Amino acid sequence: MVPHLTTALTGPLLELEKQFLxxxxxxxxxxxxxxxxxxxxxxxxxDLRNSGxxxxxxxLNLFPGGFNNLNDAFMPLxxxxxxxxxxxxxxxxxxxxLVPENHTRNQFYLQNVAKLVSILRLTGLDVRIGSLLPDVTAPTVLELDNGARLTLEPLRREGGRLGLEGFDPCAVLLNNDLSGGVPAALQGLDEQWVIPPLHAGWHFRRKSRHAEAYDRVAREFAxxxxxxxxxxNPEFGVCGQINFQERTGEECLAHQVDTLLTRIRAKYKEYGIADEPFVVVKADAGTYGMGVMTVKDASEVVGLNRRQRNKMAVVKEGLEVHEVIIQEGVHTFETVDGAVAEPVVYMMDHYVVGGFYxxxxERGRDENLNAPGMLFKPLAFETCCTLPDSAQGPDAPPNRFYAYGVVARLALLAASVEIEETEPAADALAV
Structure with a gap:
């Protein structure tokens, strides 16, 4: 059970859930x-936001790193x-x-890897972990805080195949988002499946492409x-000529912010919404909540101070930010134990397999929650997001979580479209 979960489901969203039901x-x-x-x-x-x-x-993350936060009750799913x-x-x-990130000191991430390995092994697969770390030259055992154990092994490349000593796998599963580019060991694996495909990594992928694909999917579904x-569907804009350190591109950014806020205010007026609209400016590539700022007026992105510029200028792997997406901010009206919360839905293949909050x-309902100090509630959702109950009201947990599952699957479908449409250019850009 989710403890003390409250959601202000009123007006159009309650109507939306009834429509889904x-x-x-x-x-x-x-x-x-x-x-x-x-x-x-x-x-x-x-990551979903429920504003009421x-x-x-x-x-939408194609290399999810939180399987350890899923409820064990959903393991069969x-x-x-x-x-x-x-x-x-x-x-x-x-x-x-399985090729993971190089976060060997991040216990939470390693516990995610351990849970993912246990899921895959229960399918009947022989699963082993190959490390990209150069100092892993022999099998290395990591003892985790939760009692799990992982063995990292050095990768071995033979022609167009990647494996380990005495281990020739059918496929290579990446749990590494390739923010820093594609390592040589992963290039040109033309004799094996690499999943997700290399061009799904953040060295090539752009949030704005996903947003554009989602816009089409959402419109067709609606x-x-x-x-x-x-x-x-959150509105969005793009600014691809920004340099926060040199203070160039501020005019482009301010224009996009103002344009987007104007559109959002019009929708708020149409639906009689009294809340103050906002947008979120974030790096067009990358994860871990880096390079993100909340903006309520275009003037806020002009003349950023040094601390603000430093925060926005660099993301994971030290990569400089020159492209940003400006996304409509969605307030969250959900709380867990009195703290602001947002649902995170996990999927494998085209199935919803669980979620958590x-x-x-220390953050407000109009702020980014993917930030230092965040917590996860691993006790997860009460239901699996796929079983609505027409005998109950739209706000009943099975139906609320079904709505989560519908919208999450729309995002996953958009990712599928995005991957398909960017594939032709992948060979040139994956190296």
Whole structure:
């Protein structure tokens, strides 16, 4: 059970959930047809924001690092979904190589790897972990705080295949987002499946491309069930000529912020929303909540002080930020134990496999919660996000979580479209 979870579900969002509930059969049929045309990513997670008048995804991660935060009760769902993903990609697979991030001192991330390995092994796969760290020259055992144990092994490359000493896998599964580029060991693996594909990494992927794909998916879905797509779709803009350290591109950024805020204010007026609109400016590539700022007026992005510029100028792996996405901010009205919270939904193949809440005791409902000091509630959702109950009201937990699952799957479908459409250029840009 989620402790003391409160959600201000009023107005259009309650209507939205009722629409999802009333049209559940049609929604599931629509998804089934979509997945016949689009290959789902192996896995993904999406951050949702529930404002009471809008339910929308604000981030989609194709290399999720929080499997340790899922409720163990959903392990059978995870295993079943992982089996479907493996059968779709490599039906005769018996061996799988997992390549993680180099965060060997991050206990939470390592616990995520351990949980992911346990899920994959329950599918019948022989799973081993290959490390990109140059100092891993022999099998290295890591003892984790939760009692789990991981063995990292040095990678071994032979022609167009990657494996370990005495271990030749069918596929290579990346839990590394490639922010710093594609290591030589992963380039040119033309004899193996690499999942997700290399061009799904942050060295190439852009949040704005995902937002554009999601915009199309959301519009088609909204037309199918008869809703205003704005209720599930954050507006966005892009500025691709910014240099925070040199203070160039501020005019472009201010213009995009002002344009977006003007559109949002018009929608707020249309629906009688009294809250103050805001936008979130963030690096167009990258993760870990780095390079993010909340803005309520265009003047706030002109003449940033040194601390603000430093915060925005560099993201993971020390990469400089020159492209930003300006995304409509979605307030969160959800709290867990009195602290502001947002749901995070996890998926494998095209199935929702669970979720949890990101909680921050020091942030407001119009701020980024993916920041130092955040907490996770691993006790997770009460239901699996796939079983609505028409006998209960739209605000009942099964139906609220079903709405989460619908919107999360829309984001996953958009990621599938995004990956397909960027593939032709991947070979040139993956190296």
């Amino acid at each position: 009333d049209r559940a059969s049609e929604i599931e049929k629509w998804f089934r047809i979509q997945w016949q045309d689009h290959l789902p990513p192996f896995y993904g997670s999406t 008048f809008k339910l929308a995804p604000v981030d 995870c295993v079943q979904a992982a089996q479907a993903a493996i059968e779709r990609i490599c039906p005769d697979a018996s061996k799988l190589l 037309a199918t069930i008869g809703i205003d797509p704005w209720h599930i 990101r909680v921050h005791t």
